[in-house]
Amino acid sequence: MSTPGTPGTPAATGTAEIQVRDLHKSFGDNQVLKGIDLEIRQGEVVCVIGPSGSGKSTLLRCVNLLEEPTRGQVFVGGTEVTDPDVDIDAVRRRIGMVFQQFNLFPHLSVTENLTLPQRRVLRRDKATAARIAAENLARVGLSEKADAYPSSLSGGQQQRVAIARSLAMGPEVMLFDEPTSALDPELVGDVLAVMRMLADEGMTMMVVTHEMTFAREVADRVVFMDGGVIVEEGAPARVIGDPQHERTRHFLSRLLDPAMAEVEEETSDQVGGTER
Amino acid sequence: MADTDVRLRPRKKGLTRSQKRRLSRGVQYAVFVAAVIAVAVTADWGRLQNQFAQPDIARQMFPDVLTLALKNTVLYTVSGFVLGVALGLVVALMRLSSVGPYRWVASVYIEVFRGLPALLIFVFIAVAVPLAFPGTEIPGGTYGKAALGLGLIGAAYMAETFRAGIQAVPKGQMEAARSLGFSPARAMVSIIIPQAFRIILPPLTNEFIMLFKDSSLVLLLGVTLEERELSKFGRDLASTTANSTPILVAGLCYLLVTIPLGFVVRRMEAKAQEAVK
Ligand SMILES: Nc1ncnc2c1ncn2[C@@H]1O[C@H](COP(=O)(O)OP(=O)(O)OP(=O)(O)O)[C@@H](O)[C@H]1O
Ligand SMILES: [Mg+2]
Numbered sequence: 001m002s003t004p005g006t007p008g009t010p011a012a013t014g015t016a017e018i019q020v021r022d023l024h025k026s027f028g029d030n031q032v033l034k035g036i037d038l039e040i041r042q043g044e045v046v047c048v049i050g051p052s053g054s055g056k057s058t059l060l061r062c063v064n065l066l067e068e069p070t071r072g073q074v075f076v077g078g079t080e081v082t083d084p085d086v087d088i089d090a091v092r093r094r095i096g097m098v099f100q101q102f103n104l105f106p107h108l109s110v111t112e113n114l115t116l117p118q119r120r121v122l123r124r125d126k127a128t129a130a131r132i133a134a135e136n137l138a139r140v141g142l143s144e145k146a147d148a149y150p151s152s153l154s155g156g157q158q159q160r161v162a163i164a165r166s167l168a169m170g171p172e173v174m175l176f177d178e179p180t181s182a183l184d185p186e187l188v189g190d191v192l193a194v195m196r197m198l199a200d201e202g203m204t205m206m207v208v209t210h211e212m213t214f215a216r217e218v219a220d221r222v223v224f225m226d227g228g229v230i231v232e233e234g235a236p237a238r239v240i241g242d243p244q245h246e247r248t249r250h251f252l253s254r255l256l257d258p259a260m261a262e263v264e265e266e267t268s269d270q271v272g273g274t275e276r
Numbered sequence: 277m278a279d280t281d282v283r284l285r286p287r288k289k290g291l292t293r294s295q296k297r298r299l300s301r302g303v304q305y306a307v308f309v310a311a312v313i314a315v316a317v318t319a320d321w322g323r324l325q326n327q328f329a330q331p332d333i334a335r336q337m338f339p340d341v342l343t344l345a346l347k348n349t350v351l352y353t354v355s356g357f358v359l360g361v362a363l364g365l366v367v368a369l370m371r372l373s374s375v376g377p378y379r380w381v382a383s384v385y386i387e388v389f390r391g392l393p394a395l396l397i398f399v400f401i402a403v404a405v406p407l408a409f410p411g412t413e414i415p416g417g418t419y420g421k422a423a424l425g426l427g428l429i430g431a432a433y434m435a436e437t438f439r440a441g442i443q444a445v446p447k448g449q450m451e452a453a454r455s456l457g458f459s460p461a462r463a464m465v466s467i468i469i470p471q472a473f474r475i476i477l478p479p480l481t482n483e484f485i486m487l488f489k490d491s492s493l494v495l496l497l498g499v500t501l502e503e504r505e506l507s508k509f510g511r512d513l514a515s516t517t518a519n520s521t522p523i524l525v526a527g528l529c530y531l532l533v534t535i536p537l538g539f540v541v542r543r544m545e546a547k548a549q550e551a552v553k
Pocket of ligand 2: 056057058177178
């Protein structure tokens with residue numbers, strides 16, 4: 001693995017819940033992932049950060065095979081997801097996924113959003129599905145919205161329902177793809193609070209996010225991606241607080257102070273462009 | 277004419293915008309009034325009334341025009357529509373399939389059955405099918421044949437409507453369903469198609485109206501007295517009474533159904549428009 005400056009993650013403690021080996025993914029000629037190796041242990045919270053287009057979403061989507069990898073292997077809980085003979089629907093039941101755009105089913109009420117997948121996929125009986133739906137709505141603090149329709153909820157509430165919908169399936173792992181990026185700033189906190197609660201309960205989580213405070217406070221490990229490779233990974237205090245790579249530093253400075261970054265870019269453009 | 281010229285002369289650049297608008301509207305009203313007068317003068321009202329509005333003949337049509345003819349029209353249309361929805365859904369899914377031959381068959385089907393006149397399809401069912409497959413009977417007699425003809429036509433139109441509806445459901449819906457462990461087929465049935473149905477309810481209703489009118493072609497199948505629908509019923513009575521009043525009454529019966537349905541469609545479309553905002 002070409003990640004110098006990374007403190008070797010203690011692979012001895014805990015079993016690997018997600019293992020990614022030499023993962024490549026291309027869309028036509030566009031090479032998006034160029035050899036990703038990553039291991040996430042049970043109960044670990046890993047935040048993936050990086051600039052737009054670096055392949056974060058693609059990596060996450062390869063883990064539950066929403067995208068088919070071009071090369072390499074992915075294991076979830078010991079099952080090889082990339083094995084052509086694996087029952088992918090059975091594997092996906094063990095992996096929850098939360099999307100930037102929530103993707104609630106708009107033709108179903110909040111409760112039905114939670115019960116229908118349980119009934120159809122897990123074949124739970126009506127009463128059990130309803131009980132588990134109610135429990136999980138309570139966990140995300142939305143019991144009073146049980147009969148509402150998604151369109152009547154705020155973005156933050158919709159995202160919490162989406163998390164509850166995943167949780168009701170009893171997943172071993174939760175994947176989050178920028179869960180707060182589509183939200184008004186004042187609604188971000190509620191969603192992050194739910195994610196924090198999950199982390200405290202010991203859920204294995206892989207979170208693509210631009211929320212550095214969340215990454216710093218909740219993540220066990222931060223992975224910085226750029227150009228389809230993992231540039232740097234390690235404890236949040238190291239990767240965010242004391243980045244070893246120029247690309248990481250550049251990304252973080254842009255994120256923390258966009259105005260500064262623009263000035264920086266202009267000057268570097270001039271230097272690179274016309275010599276006077 | 278001269279009057280307008282006088283008023284116009286001072287303005288060298290021509291008419292102002294409001295003048296133009298007024299002039300245009302004036303011309304339109306004038307044409308309309310002229311047309312109405314022309315029709316009123318040239319038409320022979322006495323004969324028209326004799327031919328199309330004989331109360332005695334109209335009265336004689338009831339209640340059969342409703343209990344038999346309209347009932348049969350509705351029956352043919354509904355059974356054709358149900359078959360069309362089922363077949364159309366299959367064709368739409370084939371059209372969206374990743375398996376090439378399915379897509380080709382679906383495309384050919386849609387092009388052929390949208391491209392042929394409905395009348396030819398009914399002639400085919402009445403004449404060609406019994407010749408080509410001797411001994412095979414389409415189940416249900418006239419009702420089965422009518423459902424088949426209307427279903428084949430309706431399916432071609434509805435397949436395209438379904439395809440558009442399915443594609444209008446955001447991609448994230450399928451992804452969310454798949455990531456919850458739904459198989460593609462189950463996701464299609466419980467998540468995608470119910471949403472697509474809502475989107476396409478207005479065009480689907482329009483296709484029902486189309487089939488309702490096309491059901492008049494059932495007369496080509498050679499029907500018994502009991503199997504007659506509105507058009508055949510009206511025509512038969514028109515020839516026995518040597519008067520066209522039955523045609524007018526039959527026509528009004530069609531409008532009795534199509535106008536309210538058209539109204540419902542516009543209501544649904546307006547509502548959908550509102551929901552988008
Ligand atoms: N389905 C697809 N078809 C073709 N190209 C794709 C597809 N999905 C992603 N890409 C390309 O892959 C590259 C990486 O995309 P990806 O969404 O993984 O980036 P990201 O790191 O998640 O960025 P962002 O922060 O903007 O979400 C982009 O260049 C994108 O255009
Ligand atoms: Mg992304």
